Amino acid sequence: MKTIAKKYKTQGSVSYPHIGRFLTQYFAKYGVNRAAVARELNVADSTTTRYMAQESLQFGILWKISVAINRNLLADLASRLPIPFATPREIALETELKAVQEELNALKLENKIYKDLLK
Structure with a gap:
């Protein structure tokens, strides 16, 4: 009997990570108990165990596992994309950081002026 390849499993020019291996490594690194995750799900x-052997998983399963372990696995996977991107949260933090840096520079200048006046 001829095996038909699933189109979604065909790697393109940029291959996607093996999701099961990603989960296995993540669980090992952070001490996540697979049986506890199973109970939570x-x-x-x-x-x-089968999830961790699969090359690809449905979005909904990854979502549920993320919620079960209180970790954004989707963001962890997205960070591996060979596409530069920033999340709205990162953009907001960068804007806030820039404002704080500008305020720090202004305070440094003000401090220097006060020191010069005291001399």
């Missing part, structure tokens, strides 16, 4: 322990 209300699935069999063997189901989470």
